[in-house]
Amino acid sequence: MRDRFHDRKKLIEIIKKNRDKLKWENRKELPSDYFIKCSSCKDILIAGMVEDNLHLCPKCGFHLRMPLKKRLDYLFDDYELKQDKVEYKNRIDYPGYLEKLEQLKESTGTDEAVKWGVGMIGDDKVCFFALDPVFLMGSMGSYVGEQVTKAFEYATENKLPILGISASGGARMQEGIFSLMQMAKTMGAIKRFYDKKLFYLSLLTHPTTGGVSASFALMGDINIAEPGALIGFAGPRVIKETIGEELPVGFQTSEFVCESGFIDMVVSRRDLRKTIEKLMEMHQQKVGCGI
Structure with a gap:
């Protein structure tokens, strides 16, 4: 998964500028393997960042499933x-x-x-x-x-x-x-x-x-x-x-x-x-x- 996020800083900047568009109901417009949804706080997360964070939600700390x-x-x-x-x-x-x-x-x-x-x-x-x-x-x-x-x-x-x-x-x-x-x-x-x-x-x-x-x-x-x-x-x-x-x-x-x-x-x-x-x-x- 790491290879998909080689330009992670740029991706984060894009997400911050377009935060209002990152609604779960609009997920079909987003790359499916780039984002996941926290099952606790319902926030949309960058999959690669979650992976690097031991599959913990960076917002609420919820323990997501770890491979x-x-x-x-x-x-x-x-x-x-x-x-x-x-x-x-x-x-x-x-x-x-x-x-x-x-x-x-x-x-x-x-x-x-x-x-x-x-x-x-x-x-x-x-x-x-x-x-x-x-x-x-x-x-x-x-x-x-x-x-x-x-x-x-x-x-x-x-x-x-x-x-x-x-x-x-x-x-x-x-x-x-x-x-x-x-x-x-x-x-x-x-x-x-x-x-x-x-x-x-x-x-x-x-x-x-x-x-x-x-x-x-x-x-x-x-x-x-x-x-x-x-x-x-x-x-x-x-x-x-x-x-x-x-x-x-x-x-x-x-x-x-x-x-x-x-x-x-x-x-x-x-x-x-x-x-x-x-x-x-x-x-x-x-x-x-x-x-």
Whole structure:
């Protein structure tokens, strides 16, 4: 993306002079890959500037979606991916599922919703897994559950701490009961990991919901989240309709969940790298709290 903004100063000058024309309803008149809209303050932003700003809105600070590769490049000094080759399967004969997977592979440039491997954060060797919301909203199907399990098994065998990065709509409905079974499968791997007194740091990003939040995402020794992330099981609308009451302001945001005691801290993306590095240093003796 950087090549498109080689004359960024000139572009900014043009935008400032024509600010009144930069209305979202006029976006068809603008180069589509030059501008994006902040989903919080609704301001129109220069895409390249947002990219250079860790995908934070320069106006309101909202944490926009950060591409998974860029997130891994930001958090790790170096890393190696280890996940298995993807083989698409339609276990419950869900109509159009295989075709949907192939279309997503072509349009997103990734073949599934999870990556895992081993990397270096400062002086610490760390195992990691990360969910990618661009692929079926980071939903957890059989492949995702298997790879998260393998990440914990690898960390257990090699006595490594593990960093989990979650961004998911939850269980993958196209795989039915096979998706729900991944909750138990991953939790079993976490139990064996904790039996070895190892350290699991869980990072929750927007959104972390459903079967993912109800299983491995909230099972860290320490759970941290980015500001403003949606964290919960069912959505606010479903909960409101179920209990028949108005929900508190900010319900299910990371700040609300932190105040309620479900996560330990909310950390700005600017401070994530140094915070994670410090936590890994503090636990380099690899003594986890266990479950």
